[in-house]
Amino acid sequence: MMTKIRQFYRVEGMTCASCAKSVETMLTSLDGVKEAVVNFADASVFVDYREDLVSFGRMQExxxxxxxxxxAKDEFTIEEQEQKEIEK
Known part of the structure; x- marks a missing residue:
């Protein structure tokens, strides 16, 4: 069964527009990824892919x-956890 997923993910470690292009290029080179659009300003990527051909874990790898x-949306970095503690 073909499962299409259109999802936003966060990308950590990008420091320039060239980094964003590298992430896009890597993701779109994977079989099953139809589209990957990186937003460097907010460190995110929109990915349109077929889950039956490529998993989130494979993209992460x-x-x-x-x-x-x-x-993934439900993961938090140490910095985010610390910020939430500060805001309490």
């Missing part, structure tokens, strides 16, 4: 190989 971190 490939992004990690080029020095960045792809983060």
């Amino acid at each position: 490939r992004i990690r190989e080029i020095g960045y971190r792809l983060v």
Whole structure:
């Protein structure tokens, strides 16, 4: 069964527009990824993909190989957790 997913993820570790282009290029090179659009300003990426052909874990692995971190919506970084504690 073909499952299409259109999802925003956070990308950690990008420091320039060239980084964003590298992330886009890596994701769109994967079989099953139809589109990947990185927003460098808010460190996010929109990915349109087929879950039956490529998993989120596979995308994370490939992004990690080029020095960045792809983060699911329900994950928090240490910095975000610390910020939430400060806001309490």
